[in-house]
Amino acid sequence: MREQDSLYAQVADEFGAALERLARAYERNADERQALLQEIHVALWRSLPGFKGRCSIRTWVYRVAHNIATSHAVRSRARAPIFVAPENLEAIPDPVRHEPQLDRRLALDKLHELIRQLHPIDRQVMLLYLEDLEAAAIAEITGLSAGNVSTKIHRLKQVLTRRFHQRKTGHD
Amino acid sequence: MTEHDVEIRRLWHDQPGGDSGISIEAVRRKSRQLEHKVRLQNVFTAALFGVVIAVEAWQIWRQPELLERVGDLLTIAAFIAAAWQFRGAVGVDAMAAGLGRTASVDFYRSQLARRRDLDSHPWRYLVLFVPGVTLSLFGRVVDRPLADNVAIAMLGVALFLGVAWVHRRSARRLQHEIDSFEGGFYGDST
Numbered sequence: 001m002r003e004q005d006s007l008y009a010q011v012a013d014e015f016g017a018a019l020e021r022l023a024r025a026y027e028r029n030a031d032e033r034q035a036l037l038q039e040i041h042v043a044l045w046r047s048l049p050g051f052k053g054r055c056s057i058r059t060w061v062y063r064v065a066h067n068i069a070t071s072h073a074v075r076s077r078a079r080a081p082i083f084v085a086p087e088n089l090e091a092i093p094d095p096v097r098h099e100p101q102l103d104r105r106l107a108l109d110k111l112h113e114l115i116r117q118l119h120p121i122d123r124q125v126m127l128l129y130l131e132d133l134e135a136a137a138i139a140e141i142t143g144l145s146a147g148n149v150s151t152k153i154h155r156l157k158q159v160l161t162r163r164f165h166q167r168k169t170g171h172d
Numbered sequence: 173m174t175e176h177d178v179e180i181r182r183l184w185h186d187q188p189g190g191d192s193g194i195s196i197e198a199v200r201r202k203s204r205q206l207e208h209k210v211r212l213q214n215v216f217t218a219a220l221f222g223v224v225i226a227v228e229a230w231q232i233w234r235q236p237e238l239l240e241r242v243g244d245l246l247t248i249a250a251f252i253a254a255a256w257q258f259r260g261a262v263g264v265d266a267m268a269a270g271l272g273r274t275a276s277v278d279f280y281r282s283q284l285a286r287r288r289d290l291d292s293h294p295w296r297y298l299v300l301f302v303p304g305v306t307l308s309l310f311g312r313v314v315d316r317p318l319a320d321n322v323a324i325a326m327l328g329v330a331l332f333l334g335v336a337w338v339h340r341r342s343a344r345r346l347q348h349e350i351d352s353f354e355g356g357f358y359g360d361s362t
Contacts, residue, residue: 046268060272067279130184143275161176
């Protein structure tokens with residue numbers, strides 16, 4: 001139990017902020033988001049006795065977190081928007097009102113909204129990419145091949161960049 | 173990395189924090205609450221089955237018609253069989269460790285497959301109740317006008333077919349999504 005607590009403290013310290021960002025990207029509602037974040041932390045703590053070092057602790061943490069978050073997304077699917085492929089993302093109206101000088105808050109809201117509309121697997125790849133993980137690490141967490149991950153990242157980056165560029169130039 | 177990449181990543185990492193601090197005590201407390209909730213759900217389910225079985229048993233006691241009594245007995249058997257099929261939930265600790273060992277694509281696929289399997293075979297659960305309910309409904313078939321019996325039969329069949337249709341439709345949608353993993357862009361997930 002002490003070892004589990006100590007490992008958890010280390011993991012929470014190292015990945016706490018990333019897990020919070022992950023929960024934000026999955027859940028718009030603040031109460032639901034807090035509940036999801038707690039669920040992730042509890043699952044992580046409970047999972048640690050099963051961690052035998054066959055993969056890195058980072059892979060373990062992200063797998064637990066994304067699996068819990070995906071479960072949450074599947075559960076709340078009925079009230080959540082339908083997931084879309086990246087190429088269809090551009091056809092969806094911008095949920096955030098355009099302003100000439102959008103502040104960071106609005107830009108962040110928009111980024112979250114774009115990510116939430118993605119298919120769960122695309123969403124995982126995008127979030128791991130934003131957390132600065134390289135393609136091989138994303139492949140280990142998701143189970144996709146590194147080549148597949150690279151292709152996905154390329155497509156997702158293009159879409160996000162285009163959407164953000166459109167926002168700035170003011171024609172969506 | 174383009175200028176836009178850098179900007180988006182900076183935006184991502186610079187987002188204000190706030191609710192990430194969860195103490196070990198809070199995690200332990202939540203974990204105990206989870207165990208309690210799971211135990212409570214199991215007790216509630218068992219109690220619900222107990223009440224239904226008790227009501228059916230009481231019906232057997234008070235029914236004068238042999239066919240209806242047999243119907244109630246078969247309904248009890250169906251409830252026990254259904255409970256048996258749903259038994260053996262994995263413990264929460266084993267489940268948590270499994271989350272770390274399972275790649276997220278496989279986990280997502282397994283979630284969809286579990287839901288699809290439940291939806292694909294509604295008869296697996298519904299059919300158990302058919303003999304008991306049928307005998308209970310038609311135990312007094314000779315006492316009722318033919319039109320009533322036909323209406324009851326048609327309603328029963330329509331209900332079963334309706335439930336099966338809704339489930340099969342949902343199963344097809346889930347299968348379509350699973351296929352996108354196995355044959356499409358999400359392939360090569362090993």
